Amino acid sequence: MPLDPHATARETVPIPETETLLSHINQDGVLPGEVKLAQFRTALALRGTPGLYAQDGKGPDAIASVKLFDPCGAATFWLLEWDKDDEAFCWGYTTCPQDAEYSYVSLRELAFVQGRLGIGIEIDTSFLPTPIRVLQEKLGRPRSSG
DSSP states (O other), rough: OOOOSOOOGGGOOOOTSSSSSTTTOOTTTTOOTTTHHHHHHHHHHHTTTOOOTTTTTGGGGGGOOOOOOTTTTOOEEEEEEEEETTEEEEEEEEEEEEEEEEEEEEHHHHHHHHOSOOOEEEOOTTTEEEEEEHHHHHHHHHOOOO
């Protein structure tokens, strides 16, 4: 059963690493805004995403916990860590056709992106935690340090 999108992420108990988010997050009809932001936070909490700086020094061996993507575009956000105090920022690996980089990501900004069809950024609910090194190999990206 999907979780209440209005519940806070702090109330969420992590799921096993081998379980997808599909049965926990229902994105049907959720448009950009506060509910989408709550879903992003819930996904991070369900995955037990570590706090900021927890994976420092791991570089491409850092684990991406959550994958966000633009279904109408080419940007993908692989989230590695998040600021559990204000639940607004993440550290992640962002890819698009021309570039790939490690950077801070604002969950609020992503949650309010309309996109070309007005549905905004989505959570890949079938994604399982994966080392960045493996993602880079699958995407044909050069290894870079984080």
